[in-house]
Amino acid sequence: xxxxxxxxFGFGMFLALGGVAAAAVxxxxxxSQLPDYTVLQDxxxxxxxxVHAADGTLLAEYARExxxxxxxxxxxPLVVEAFLSxxxxxxxxxxxxxxxxxxxxxxxNLVARMDGNNSIQGGGSSITQQVAKNFLLTxxxxxxxxxxxxxxxxxxxxTFSKNKILELYLNEIFLGLNSYGVAAAALNYxxxxxxxxxxxxxxxxxxxxxxxxxxxxxxRAEAAIERRNWVIDRMVENGYVTYEEAESAKQAPLNVxxxxxxxxxxxxxxxxxxxxxxxxxxYGEDQLYGGGLSVRTTLEPRxxxxxxxxxxxxxxxxxxxxxxxxxxxxxxLGEDWGxxxxxxxxxxxxxxxxxAVVLEVGxxxxxxxxxxxxxxxxxxxxxxxxxxxxGPDIKWVSKPVEDLLKVGDVVYVxxxxxxxxAYTLEQVPEIEGALVAMDPRTGRVLAMVGGFSFAESEFxxxxxxxxxxxxxxxxxxxAAALDNGYTPASVVLDAPVEVRMSDxxxxxPENYSQEFYGPQTLRRxxxxxxxxxxxxxxxxxxxxxxxxxxxxxxxxxxxQPVLAMALGAGETTAMRMTAAYATIANGGRKIVPTLIDxxxxxxxxxxxxxxxxxxxxxxxxxxxxxxxxRILDNRPQVLDPMTAYQITSMMEGVVQRGxxxxxxxLNRPVAGKTGTTNDYKDAWFVxxxxxxxxxxxxxxxxxxxxxxxxxxxxxxxxxFTEFMSRAMQGRPATPFNVPTGMTTAWxxxxxxxxxxxxxxxxxxxxxxxxxxxxxxSVIGLDVQAFDAIxxxxxxxxxxxxxxxxxxxxxxxxxxxxSLSQPESLL
Numbered sequence: 071x072x073x074x075x076x077x078x079f080g081f082g083m084f085l086a087l088g089g090v091a092a093a094a095v096x097x098x099x100x101x102s103q104l105p106d107y108t109v110l111q112d113x114x115x116x117x118x119x120x121v122h123a124a125d126g127t128l129l130a131e132y133a134r135e136x137x138x139x140x141x142x143x144x145x146x147p148l149v150v151e152a153f154l155s156x157x158x159x160x161x162x163x164x165x166x167x168x169x170x171x172x173x174x175x176x177x178x179n180l181v182a183r184m185d186g187n188n189s190i191q192g193g194g195s196s197i198t199q200q201v202a203k204n205f206l207l208t209x210x211x212x213x214x215x216x217x218x219x220x221x222x223x224x225x226x227x228x229t230f231s232k233n234k235i236l237e238l239y240l241n242e243i244f245l246g247l248n249s250y251g252v253a254a255a256a257l258n259y260x261x262x263x264x265x266x267x268x269x270x271x272x273x274x275x276x277x278x279x280x281x282x283x284x285x286x287x288x289x290r291a292e293a294a295i296e297r298r299n300w301v302i303d304r305m306v307e308n309g310y311v312t313y314e315e316a317e318s319a320k321q322a323p324l325n326v327x328x329x330x331x332x333x334x335x336x337x338x339x340x341x342x343x344x345x346x347x348x349x350x351x352x353y354g355e356d357q358l359y360g361g362g363l364s365v366r367t368t369l370e371p372r373x374x375x376x377x378x379x380x381x382x383x384x385x386x387x388x389x390x391x392x393x394x395x396x397x398x399x400x401x402x403l404g405e406d407w408g409x410x411x412x413x414x415x416x417x418x419x420x421x422x423x424x425x426a427v428v429l430e431v432g433x434x435x436x437x438x439x440x441x442x443x444x445x446x447x448x449x450x451x452x453x454x455x456x457x458x459x460x461g462p463d464i465k466w467v468s469k470p471v472e473d474l475l476k477v478g479d480v481v482y483v484x485x486x487x488x489x490x491x492a493y494t495l496e497q498v499p500e501i502e503g504a505l506v507a508m509d510p511r512t513g514r515v516l517a518m519v520g521g522f523s524f525a526e527s528e529f530x531x532x533x534x535x536x537x538x539x540x541x542x543x544x545x546x547x548x549a550a551a552l553d554n555g556y557t558p559a560s561v562v563l564d565a566p567v568e569v570r571m572s573d574x575x576x577x578x579p580e581n582y583s584q585e586f587y588g589p590q591t592l593r594r595x596x597x598x599x600x601x602x603x604x605x606x607x608x609x610x611x612x613x614x615x616x617x618x619x620x621x622x623x624x625x626x627x628x629x630q631p632v633l634a635m636a637l638g639a640g641e642t643t644a645m646r647m648t649a650a651y652a653t654i655a656n657g658g659r660k661i662v663p664t665l666i667d668x669x670x671x672x673x674x675x676x677x678x679x680x681x682x683x684x685x686x687x688x689x690x691x692x693x694x695x696x697x698x699x700r701i702l703d704n705r706p707q708v709l710d711p712m713t714a715y716q717i718t719s720m721m722e723g724v725v726q727r728g729x730x731x732x733x734x735x736l737n738r739p740v741a742g743k744t745g746t747t748n749d750y751k752d753a754w755f756v757x758x759x760x761x762x763x764x765x766x767x768x769x770x771x772x773x774x775x776x777x778x779x780x781x782x783x784x785x786x787x788x789x790f791t792e793f794m795s796r797a798m799q800g801r802p803a804t805p806f807n808v809p810t811g812m813t814t815a816w817x818x819x820x821x822x823x824x825x826x827x828x829x830x831x832x833x834x835x836x837x838x839x840x841x842x843x844x845x846x847s848v849i850g851l852d853v854q855a856f857d858a859i860x861x862x863x864x865x866x867x868x869x870x871x872x873x874x875x876x877x878x879x880x881x882x883x884x885x886x887x888s889l890s891q892p893e894s895l896l
Contacts, residue, residue: 110205110230115139115241117362117672118254121345123369124516124667128334130342132349134359138253139672142237146265149252151311152276153240155304158197161236166198166227167220197239198223200279204242245275246282247328259287261329269311270319273301274326287326288448294324327446336419337378340520340530341369345665352669352678362672367665368514368680373507373797377517380793381505384768385522388776388785389499390466397479398498401427408442412450414480416441417525423482423496426457431477434461434470438483438493456491459483463494498522501776503768504532505793506648506663510655510763512681513663518645529771536641537767541599541729542745542754542782543625543638545717546650548596548604550619551611552713558593558720558834559822559842562610564603569633579605579637582746582781591822593720593834597728599744601637608636622708623650624662638745647756648765654717655741655758657809658709711809712837718806719835721757730755732787736794738803744782749775755786760804762797766790808835817842 118133154161195203202222226235245255255275256264267275277285277297285294299320306316335342345367349358357363401410411427425441436459442451461471463486474495475481483493499522507517520530529535552558564587569577579601581587586602595603608616613631620629625642629635645663652661669678687699721741724730729744733755742757752769753776766786769776776785816831817824824842825831834842 110201110226110238113205113238114672115250116360119349119358119361119363119365121342121365121367123335123338123367123371123374124514125371127371129338129367129369130334130346132346132359133248135250136248136254136258137241137250138257139241139362140237140251140253140264142233142240144264145237145240145252146267146272148269148310149240149264149267149272149275150236151305151308152272152301153197153252153279155308155310156273156276156301157200157279159304159308161197162232164196166223167196195219196223198226198235201235201239201242202226205238243279244282245278246286258329259326261327268319268322269302269315270298270322271325273305273319274298274324277301287324288446291324298324335371335374336421337375337519338369338371339419339524339528340532341367341374341515341518341665343524343528344518344520344530344533348665349669363677364670364672364674365666366668366670368509368516368667369518369665370516373517374519376793376796377505377507377519380789380796381503381519381766382522383792384785384789385499385501385503386496388501388768388780389497392500394467394469394474394495395497395500397428397475397481398425399480400476400478401480403427403429403478407439408454409450411439411441411480412444414441416482417498417523419523419525420482423484424493425480426459426483426493428459428475428477428479428481429456431472431475434472435459436471436475438481440483457483457493458491459493459495463489463492465494467495498526500770501768502527502531502771503766503789504530504535504644505789506532506644506765507793507797508648508652508661508663508763508765510652510661510758510760513649513652513661514667514680515645515663515665516762518665527771531767531771532644534643535767535771536643537752537769537773538638538641538747539625539647539754539756540638540745540747540752540782541601542647542743542756543620543636543640544596544599544604545654545721545743546619546623546625547608547611547616547636548592548720549654549709549713549717550616551592551607552716553619553710554611554615556592556607556611557836557840558591558716559817559836560592561589561822562592562595562603562607564588564590564595564600564606567602567605569605577634589821591817591819593723593832594819596717596720596743597723599724599729604636605633608633619708622660623653624660625650638747644765644767647754647767648763651742651756651758651765652763653708654714655760655763655806656714657711657807658707658714659703660706660708662705710837712812712835715806715809715812716835716837722806723832725757729781729783730757730787732783733757733791733794735791736798738798739805740794741806742787742790744787746781746783750777750780751775753780753782753785755782755790757790757794759794759798760806761801762794764790764793811838812836813838813841815842 115137116133116135117137117139118131120128121130121132123129199219202219241251244250245252247258249255249258252275253264255278256262256267259275260267260271262271274294277294277300280297284290285297287294302311302316302319305311306313345365346358349363349365353361353363399414404410407427407429411425414425416425417423426438428436429439430437438457438459440455440457442454445451459471464471467474482496482498484496486492486494502521504521505517505519506515508515518532520532521527564581566586567579569579571577581601582599587600590600590603613633613635616636617629617631620626625646626640629640649661649663653659664680666678667680668676671677682704684702684704685699686702687696690696718741721743722739724743725733725740730742733740733742738759740757740759742755745754746752751773752767754767756765758764766789768785768789812835814833814835815824817834818829819832820830822843836842
């Protein structure tokens with residue numbers, strides 16, 4: 071008997087040892103290629119890049135996985151307690167594996183086997199095991215993976231602190247709505263920071279790791295509330311909240327309000343998209359969408375809204391003059407017109423307008439139904455709102471409403487001020503444009519609008535549209551002349567000129583008025599935007615020199631040195647033109663525009679700063695009588711400061727007496743230049759005050775004539791004026807700074823000579839060693855250019871007597887063989 075027992079014992083031991091050996095072999099095989107868990111020490115999860123305006127307003131977020139890293143020290147205890155109660159109540163006491171969870175999981179799996187289900191049943195994993203799975207393993211449901219998970223959990227627990235493990239878990243876990251980590255979930259579900267979460271909100275987020283889609287706040291709201299309340303009950307069991315607090319929390323609705331992705335400021339979409347492109351160019355897509363960059367931009371939200379409004383008003387005003395083009399769409403009303411019209415997506419960045427469907431029309435008015443709002447869950451709202459579209463309220467259309475619209479037409483409308491339920495007709499303009507506002511001292515782009523609606527077209531006309539600047543390029547020509555011996559009082563002949571091209575044809579530039587005005591001062595030439603005298607001036611100083619200046623100012627990278635380019639025939643952008651004028655306003659210091667002030671990495675270290683000026687004395691550890699720190703401007707000087715002031719003064723005359731007089735209403739020093747290209751295809755105005763430079767372009771995306779009244783002065787200047795009147799409100803008028811050493815003299819504005827008592831006179835600025843002449847020297851005067859009677863009448867009208875001439879060689883016909891297909895620009 072004892073021998074049998076001994077044999078049985080020995081056999082049992084053999085089987086046990088064999089089982090242990092087999093288990094050991096299996097364990098070694100399963101764990102032989104486990105990933106290196108020590109990489110968790112330096113793990114950097116993909117983190118959302120956030121873009122802020124200059125005042126800190128959040129503009130946009132960029133991420134493939136929306137995640138905000140939250141150090142465990144800053145996670146509120148309420149959130150930690152909710153997750154421990156939901157996932158692993160013994161986290162701080164076990165060694166990596168929750169024994170009760172394992173027993174529960176074994177039980178569930180055995181029951182499943184008895185029911186014929188061979189799949190691995192969920193549950194039982196500790197927080198540490200979930201860290202091992204989420205960071206180092208796959209999500210496949212096999213016994214091998216579960217064992218690997220357990221082994222890794224034990225190793226992780228032996229290496230890292232509990233708080234480090236919990237930090238990894240809370241920042242990595244997927245919680246639905248593309249939210250990774252608890253901080254992102256708080257923002258995306260409730261638009262709150264973690265510390266602002268209430269008990270029911272924290273409990274709901276803690277309920278999500280088991281399966282966010284199973285507890286979707288809208289599609290499965292009942293299951294979501296049930297799971298949330300279960301978490302709250304566990305928090306009561308664990309002593310984290312009282313029974314009374316729990317009962318109150320369980321009565322609360324979910325109150326989920328998903329946070330929109332993309333730009334958070336509806337007027338700044340063009341700006342934020344340009345920032346996104348710049349970040350991708352600087353750091354690549356991976357860093358942009360996962361590097362956790364913190365970007366402080368130059369955008370001023372108040373100015374951005376003013377810029378958007380001014381450009382919209384200008385585009386709409388022009389478009390209204392072209393008449394109504396028809397509805398957005400036409401639909402069958404059916405049983406529920408609300409559902410039918412809700413299928414048409416409105417422009418999300420034009421909140422002033424609403425889509426509406428015509429329900430009934432007659433008697434010069436229409437009964438309309440407004441497109442229903444979408445509920446927070448994306449479903450169409452059940453309420454239906456109607457209104458009236460009355461002919462007298464549509465000021466820009468003369469036809470009766472019944473001649474414009476029919477039942478089923480879908481149109482844009484906006485409320486009529488002071489009339490409840492009354493609306494007026496709107497339409498998206500065909501004309502487009504851009505506005506750039508820049509600090510002329512730093513190049514910081516304060517506002518930028520790239521078109522009427524980003525939702526309609528993402529093409530940015532401020533930075534991507536290459537258009538001819540027309541006469542707005544002329545200040546560069548005049549600046550080059552002033553830098554090379556001319557003065558604002560120098561006189562150039564405005565008379566017919568011919569340029570023979572290489573193909574034998576002849577280009578005859580014309581003035582906007584198609585008239586010629588004889589000898590004119592440089593000041594009058596730019597104030598009245600004389601094309602012909604600009605061509606003569608460019609011929610005199612040489613197009614290669616002008617091309618160099620255009621490149622120095624950043625307007626063109628490689629401008630062809632042909633005469634038509636002096637009239638703005640080359641293509642450039644509104645951003646480049648604004649930066650060039652900002653350089654003039656900055657006293658000739660090179661301005662490089664920027665949309666980004668500073669970029670910080672995920673740890674707060676500055677990795678990019680736009681302002682590269684040197685601060686002398688800023689790093690002093692203490693004060694021992696030294697002077698104040700000084701900012702050393704190391705930007706290149708591309709224009710003599712005195713020249714910059716002279717051209718600024720001449721462009722002030724454009725506003726006071728020339729083509730930009732609509733801006734006089736600002737009642738402050740403003741300098742600028744209009745531009746209108748051939749056949750009225752593009753209208754420009756670029757102007758500045760000492761505080762701000764603004765560039766405006768208007769035209770069709772597919773260039774075509776806007777009509778003979780569509781000049782820079784008539785279209786772009788009013789937009790500039792509307793924007794600046796708001797942007798400068800409350801700011802005192804500041805004069806332009808006059809460089810030391812310049813002298814001022816009174817000159818006759820017609821002749822350019824020193825004015826005598828009783829004559830019309832204008833104060834002109836001169837560099838040292840220069841000044842007004844006593845006699846007029848006319849550049850380019852060709853006595854063969856006019857017949858004797860015309861010449862005599864012009865001289866008597868402008869000068870009376872006493873003038874000299876500087877004549878070009880030849881007969882007044884310029885030969886420019888490199889010129890091809892020039893355009894006569896205004």
